[in-house]
Amino acid sequence: METVHPFDLQARARLGARALTALLDASRDGLMYFLASWRARPPRADHCLWDCGDGTGRHVDALTLAHIMAGRDPLEAEGAESRLEGWMFRLLDPAGLSWLPPEPWAEPWGRDLLMAGWREGERVAEINWAQRGTLQGLTTRFLATGDERYLRAARRLVDGLLAVALRHPRGLFFPEGYYREGGWRCRQPGLCPGIDEYNAAPIVPAVRLYEATGYEPALRLASGLAEFALYHTSGYLPDGRFRWPAGELEAHFHTRSNFILGVLKLGLVLDRREYVSWARQSYEHAKTWGTEFGWFPEGLGQRHGEICCTTDMIEIALLLGRHVDRRYYADAERFGRNHLLESQLLSLERLRAAVAALPPSDEPPPWQGRYSRSEGVVESQVGGFASRPTLNDAFHPDAAALMQCCNAAGVRALYDLWRHAVEEAPGRAIVHLRFSVETPGVRVLSYEPSEGRLDVLSRGAGEVEIRLPQGVGEAVALVRDERGHLVRGQALTGEAGYVRLRLEEGQTAEVRYPLPARTAHYEVGAEGGRAWCVGHWRGETLVRVEPEGSFHPLYGRASDLEPAQPTPAWGKPIESL
Ligand SMILES: [Zn+2]
Structure with a gap:
């Protein structure tokens, strides 16, 4: 079995794409299984409503991005991507919305909470995540291929959402979590606490679609939903902290x-500073529910x-880093190189052992197992994320x-x-995230966490800036020419976290800096269910935690790694945010 370099983003993306295409139902045209029980014996995948617009849209989006970045894994299931896309399209109605099929397994979740009077067998469109996922998938496919079919469907989806959104003096809203064939059964706001934010889920891809294509109704939709949700949400205290959930x-x-x-994103696109400030403040408070290494709870107070x-949180940090304050890149790097990477399942052997050690569950499968699969679930998840x-x-x-x-x-x-590690402008490259990446202008090799060293090969003459680990202010650079001959040594002093040097065409800077060691204590959860650990850091890499996990321990990181070797992009990179 091949081994993936733990800091090779491209190899990880290829393996991730394999997992995205491996848990599909051949008897249903490749419909995905969104959920699976690890504790069933053997582990069992179940169909559910999120297999539909939410899951297929998210998968199409992610697969497209993975292929741009890293090409295709030879073991990626043949034709799976087009089958997922087929599902994504088949669920769209002529008015644009993504609907749930009238099947028992696709029944709405949270009916008592999110619907006024559910009746068995009603056809519904999940108005939040299904539309969000599908719009994200369609937008990404359009940006990657230029194929107008995706753009038309994306625009129709936006039109469909605008057509069913209710007007309010403070923006637009969806009164229930599901839209029905006969229309809304309740037309008032506030069906349940939090529904305003929940139903605002499509804002993210709607703003992205507007930015990428100028489709004005997408901006109208996003603005209306945001205005309404910001006005009505009771989820925040005046200083931006999350109110303890109702x-x-x-x-x-x-x-x-x-x-x-x-x-x-909306605040940045509209240049509405109050939105940007609100988001920045709320993000700062959101961070307090998780850890600085990128772990965040599924539900507030959970462990x-x-x-x-x-x-x-990575995407917020990247946007803040690019548009508001570069210091936010440190968050993106810590969240990314630590909890994100560590949560990817790279070894079948380790995964098998972990699943076998979990306490078994005797809960019966839903629908007497008619919409479930028990073969190969564990094997399908190598490359997937815990x-x-x-x-x-x-x-x-x-x-x-x-x-x-x-x-x-x-x-x-x-x-x-991968996309935001290096920012390029004519005559200038800025390394914000210290991963091994290759762009048209530079090739970056990162030796972290084994050494505080970054090698940057510049393909043209220009300035190179490099963000040092947080708290590090000094570095030294050895600059070599194409044949490896030393051109100069240079001491570098950080300014606002970055060092800067000039390279001529073909020169490589070997930049060395300290990786300070530190130890920190973390505790999460709430009364009755807490988790804690002590983390040991080298620079911005969490290398070890105590106590060790019981099933699939994280952060047993090697200290003697050679740098990952990046390749150029396999397709033309697109904007993901
Ligand atoms: Zn999730």
Whole structure:
């Protein structure tokens, strides 16, 4: 079995794409299984509503990004991507929305919470995550291929959402979590606490679509949903802190982090500084629910996490870093190189051992197992992400079900890190994240965490800036020519966290800096269910935690790694944020 270099983002993305295509149902045209029970014996995948617009859209988005970044893995299931895309398209109605098929397994979740009077057999469109995932998938496919089919469907989806959104003096809203064939059954805001933010989920891809294509209705939709949700949400205290949740929706961290990301993106695109400030302040408070190494809870106060939250937080940090303050890149790097990477399952052997050690569950499969599969579930998840890890372990018995949203989110975040590691402008390259990456202008080799060393080969003459690990202010550079002859040595002093030097065409700078060691204590959860660990750091890499996890321990990181060897992009990079 091949081994993946632990800091090779491209190899990880290839493996991630393999997992995204490996848990599909051949008897249903490749419909994905979004959920699986790790504790069933053997582990069992179940169909559910999130297989539809949410899951297929997220998977199409993530697969497209992975292929741009890293090409295709030879073991990636043949034709799986087009089958997922087929599902994504088939669920769209002529008015543009993504609907749930009228099947028992696709029944709405949270009916008592999110619907006024559910009746068995009603056809519904999940108005939040299904539309969000599909719009993200369509936008990414359009940007990657230029194929107008995707753009038309994306525009129709936006039009469909605008057509059913209710007007309010303070923006636009969806009164229920599901839209029905006969229309809304309740037309008032406030059906349950948190529904305003939950239903604002499509803001993120709507703003992205507007920015990428100028489609004005997408901006109208995003602005209306954001204005309404910001006005109505009761989830925040005046200083931006999360109010202790009143219900399940408000406790769902991914809902909150996705909303903050959407408001931030909207504020940046519209140049509305109050939105940017609100998002920045809320993000700072959101961080206090997780850890500085990128673990964030699935629900506020829980001690198991969710990778979707880590991805949102990375994306917020990258946007803040690019547009507001470069210091936020340090968050993106810490979240990315630590919890995100450690949560990817790279070894079948380790995964098998972990799953075998989990306490078994005798809960029967839903629908007497008619929509479930028990073959090859563990094998399908090599390259996938431990969707609900705790601080020191890929698994926690509090919630050991697999959620494929996190597989897609994990791959998306790998792309984000890869894409935003280096910012290029004519005559200038800025290394914000110290990963091994290759761009048209530079080739970067990162030796962290084995050594504080970054080699930057410059393909043209110009300035190179490098962000040093937080708290490090000095570096030295040895500059060599194409034949490896030393041109000069140079002491570098950091300014606002970055050092700067000039390179001529073909020169390589070998930049060395300290990786300070430190130890920190972390505690998460709430009364009755806490988790803690002590983390040992080298620079911005968490190299070891104590106590060691029981099932699939995290952070047993090697100290003698050669740098990962990057390759150029396999396709033309697109904007993911
Ligand atoms: Zn998730």
